[in-house]
Amino acid sequence: xxGIIDYRVGNAPSVLNALCSLNIDSCLVSSPGQVExxxxxxxxxxxxxxATMDSLAEIGLIRVLEDKVLNKGLPxxxxxxxxxxxxxxxxxxxAKCLGWFPGIVKRFPDQLVRVPQxxxxxxxxxxxxxxxxDLGKGxxxxxxxxxxxxxxxxxxxxxKTWYGVEFCSMIAYKNIIAAQFHLKKSGARGLKLxxxxxxxxxxxxxxxxxG
Amino acid sequence: MLTKRLIACFDIINGMVTKAxxxxxxxxxxxxxxxxxxxxxxxxDEIIFYDITASAEKRKxxxxxxxxxxxxxxxxxxxxxxxKNLDDMYEVLKAGAEKISIDSMAVRNPxxxxxxxxxxxxxxxxxxxxxxxxxxxxxxxxxxxxxIDGARVFTGMDAVEWAKKGEDLxxxxxxxxxxxxxxxxxxYDIEIxxxxxxxxxxxxxxxxGAGTPEHVVEIFTKTxxxxxxxxxxxYSPLMKRNYQVKEIKCKLMEHGIPVxxxxxxxxxx
Numbered sequence: 001x002x003g004i005i006d007y008r009v010g011n012a013p014s015v016l017n018a019l020c021s022l023n024i025d026s027c028l029v030s031s032p033g034q035v036e037x038x039x040x041x042x043x044x045x046x047x048x049x050x051a052t053m054d055s056l057a058e059i060g061l062i063r064v065l066e067d068k069v070l071n072k073g074l075p076x077x078x079x080x081x082x083x084x085x086x087x088x089x090x091x092x093x094x095a096k097c098l099g100w101f102p103g104i105v106k107r108f109p110d111q112l113v114r115v116p117q118x119x120x121x122x123x124x125x126x127x128x129x130x131x132x133x134d135l136g137k138g139x140x141x142x143x144x145x146x147x148x149x150x151x152x153x154x155x156x157x158x159x160k161t162w163y164g165v166e167f168c169s170m171i172a173y174k175n176i177i178a179a180q181f182h183l184k185k186s187g188a189r190g191l192k193l194x195x196x197x198x199x200x201x202x203x204x205x206x207x208x209x210x211g
Numbered sequence: 212m213l214t215k216r217l218i219a220c221f222d223i224i225n226g227m228v229t230k231a232x233x234x235x236x237x238x239x240x241x242x243x244x245x246x247x248x249x250x251x252x253x254x255x256d257e258i259i260f261y262d263i264t265a266s267a268e269k270r271k272x273x274x275x276x277x278x279x280x281x282x283x284x285x286x287x288x289x290x291x292x293x294x295k296n297l298d299d300m301y302e303v304l305k306a307g308a309e310k311i312s313i314d315s316m317a318v319r320n321p322x323x324x325x326x327x328x329x330x331x332x333x334x335x336x337x338x339x340x341x342x343x344x345x346x347x348x349x350x351x352x353x354x355x356x357x358x359i360d361g362a363r364v365f366t367g368m369d370a371v372e373w374a375k376k377g378e379d380l381x382x383x384x385x386x387x388x389x390x391x392x393x394x395x396x397x398x399y400d401i402e403i404x405x406x407x408x409x410x411x412x413x414x415x416x417x418x419x420g421a422g423t424p425e426h427v428v429e430i431f432t433k434t435x436x437x438x439x440x441x442x443x444x445x446y447s448p449l450m451k452r453n454y455q456v457k458e459i460k461c462k463l464m465e466h467g468i469p470v471x472x473x474x475x476x477x478x479x480x
Contacts, residue, residue, distance in 0.1 A: 014307045017282050047332045110412060113213075116334045116383050118414045119437060120256055120471040121213045140214065140471045142287055144309075144334040144383075163213055185287045185309055187254065188474070 002198055003029035003038035005082075007055035011184075015044045015079070018184035018191055024198045032064040040201025041065070041074055044184075045081025049090035049097055049105060049147075052081045062098065069176065070100060075201035077131075077194075078178030083171065084149055086178055092147050101173070102152035108145075113164035116146040123159040123169045123181065131177050131196040132158075139189045141181035143169075148180060214469045215431050216438035217456060218416060219250040219445055220259040223292075226276045229263075230447045231394050234341070234362035237263075240446060244279045250445055251284040253456045254473055257438065258284055259312065259386075261339075262292030263361060271299065274306050281307025289337055296323070297330050304331065312386065314339040315359035318366055318373075321380055328381030337416075338382035342370040342403050343390040355403045362390045370403060371410050378411040385411060386440075389419035396422025396443060396450055399430040408435030416440060424454060424462035431468045 002019060006012035006028040019026040029035060043065075045052045056062050068074040078086055085097045090105035097105070108115045124138040148167035151157060159170035161180070169180045177197060183190040221228045221243060228246050229237035240246065247258055260280065262272045272293045281288060290303045291312025300311050311331075317324050317338055327336045341362050347354040355370035374385050387407050389400035399420045408415040414437035417430045421441045430439050444454045457473045464470060 011304060011309065013305055014281060014309065017307050018285055021282070021285070047330070047335075051332075114412050114414050114437065116413070117213060118334065118384060119213050119216050143213075144287075146333070182287070182309070184285060187251075187286050191285055 001038050002026040002040045002042060002201060002203060003035060004042045004044060005061065006030045007059060011044050015042055015184045018194055019198070022191060022195050024195065024203055030059055032060050035064050035068055039203060040198065041069065042077045042079065043082035044079045047081060048092050048095070049081055049084050050093040050095035052085050053095060053097060073175045076176045077197045079183060080145065080180060083178035083180050084147060087149055090147060101156060103150050105147045105149050107147050109164050116144060117163045118144050121161050121163060123161050125159050126157055129158055129172050130200045131193055133196050134192060135189065141186040141190055143181045145180055212469050214471045215463065216256040217459060218257040218259055218438050218440045219255045220261065220418065220440045220442045221246065222261050222263045223273060223276060224264055226273060230443065230449055234390055234393055240448060243276050244283060246446060247280045248283050251286060253445070255286065255456050256471055257287045259289040260291070261312065272303060274302060277303060277306040277308055291339055297326055300327055300331060310335050310337050312337040312339045314341065318357065318359050321376065324377060324380040324382050333381050333383035336382050337384045337386055338377035339386040339388060340370060340373060341388050341390055353406055358390060371406050374407045374411050378413050382413065384414045384416060386416040386418055392420030394443065394449065395420055398422065398426040399439070401429065401433050404430060404436050405434040414438065422450065424459045427459055428462060428466045428468065431463065432466065
C-alpha cells in the first residue's frame with residue numbers, strides 16, 4: 001500500500017486519483033500510526049515550504065518519517081514542495097526545512113523570467129533509475145513553482161531543467177526520490193513515473209492501468 | 212525550455228458543456244466528463260472549468276462534476292465560478308482541482324486573492340478577467356474596461372490597472388478573456404493581451420477568439436502570453452471545422468514556438 005501524506009495545504013486527493021486510475025493500492029495518511037502499513041510514502045505539496053513544515057509538525061509526522069525513511073529505508077517520493085522541504089532551508093518565508101539533504105531552496109530570478117514558472121518543461125535525466133523505466137532521456141512534465149532546490153552534493157541530482165537558470169528538477173538517493181514537477185498532472189508520462197515508483201516500492205498494479 | 216500551453220476551457224451549466232457567442236446564447240455541447248476525457252486524450256496541456264452561472268445565481272460550484280473530471284484527467288485542472296471564500300477554495304482543491312479561478316468575486320472582494328494566495332500559494336490562484344474595448348478616458352487609460360457577471364455588469368475599472376493590482380495581491384496567473392472576441396473565431400485580442408503581459412511578471416492566458424491555428428501562432432509571436440485557450444477550435448459545433456491539438460501544435464512548431472511534443476500511443480502506460 002502506498003501512503004499519500006494528506007494535509008490541508010497539500011493536494012493529496014489528486015495523487016490518490018492518479019494512483020487509483022493505475023489500480024495501485026493506496027491510501028491517505030494523516031497520522032503517524034497510518035505509516036505502519038505503508039510500503040511506500042508519497043509527500044505531495046502545494047502552498048509554501050513553511051505551511052508544509054507546519055502541517056507535518058502538527059500531524060506529528062516528522063519523527064516517524066525520519067525513522068521510517070531515513071533509518072529503515074521506506075521508499076519515499078516527494079513532489080514539488082515535497083522535494084523542497086527535504087533540504088535545510090527555503091528562501092520562501094525564511095523556512096527551516098527537514099534538512100535530510102544539505103542545500104537550500106532559492107527563488108527564480110524575477111528579472112529574467114516570469115515567476116511562478118507555470119507550464120510544461122523538459123526534465124533531462126542525468127542517470128538511470130528504476131523509476132525512469134520506459135521513459136526517454138528527457139521528458140516534459142508540468143511545473144508550477146517559484147522556488148527551486150540547490151543541492152550541495154551534485155551526485156543526488158537525477159534531472160535538470162532550464163528556466164532562466166539551470167535547476168535541479170529531480171533527486172535520487174538510496175530509497176528516496178523527489179521531483180519538482182507534478183507527476184499526477186503530467187499526463188501519461190507523469191503517471192508512468194508514478195507507476196514506476198509504486199513498482200519500485202514493491203506494489204503490483206492490479207490489472208490494466210487506465211488514464 | 213518552458214513551453215507554451217494550449218488550454219481547453221469549458222463553460223459548464225448543470226454538468227454540461229456549453230458554448231456561447233459574446234458571453235450569450237449558450238448552446239449545449241455534451242457532458243463535461245466526456246469532453247474533458249476527449250481533450251485529455253487529444254493531449255491538451257491543461258483544462259479549465261467555469262461553472263458560469265454559479266456566481267450569477269449566487270450558488271456554490273458543482274463539486275460532483277469537478278470530482279468526476281479530476282478522476283479522469285491528469286493534466287492541470289482549474290475551476291472557477293461561485294467561489295466566495297477559503298472554504299469554497301479548499302472544497303474545489305480537495306475535489307482534485309489544481310487551481311482556482313476567481314473573476315467577478317475578486318472584483319467585489321479583492322482580498323480573496325491575497326487570502327487564497329496565502330492559504331494555498333500564488334500558483335493556485337488564477338485571476339480571470341472579462342475585458343471589453345471602450346473609449347480611452349482618464350479613468351480607463353488602457354481603453355479596456357473590466358466587466359463581471361458574464362459580461363452583464365460593467366465596473367468602470369481599467370483592465371491593465373486591475374491586472375497589476377491582481378499581481379500585487381498575489382495572483383499566480385491572469386486569464387484575459389476578451390468579451391468582444393468571445394465565440395467569434397476571429398482571432399485573439401492582441402492589444403489587451405500584450406498590454407497586460409507587458410504590465411505584469413506573472414504568466415498570462417489569452418482567451419476569446421481563437422478560430423484557426425494561425426490565431427494561436429499570432430498570440431504567441433505578438434504578445435508575451437504563456438498560454439492560449441483554444442476551446443472552440445477543439446469542440447465547438449459553431450465552427451466550420453474543429454481542430455486536433457496535434458494539428459495546432461504542428462503549426463506552432465513550424466513557427467519555432469516551443470510546445471510539449473505530441474506523443475503517439477500516449478495513454479498506454
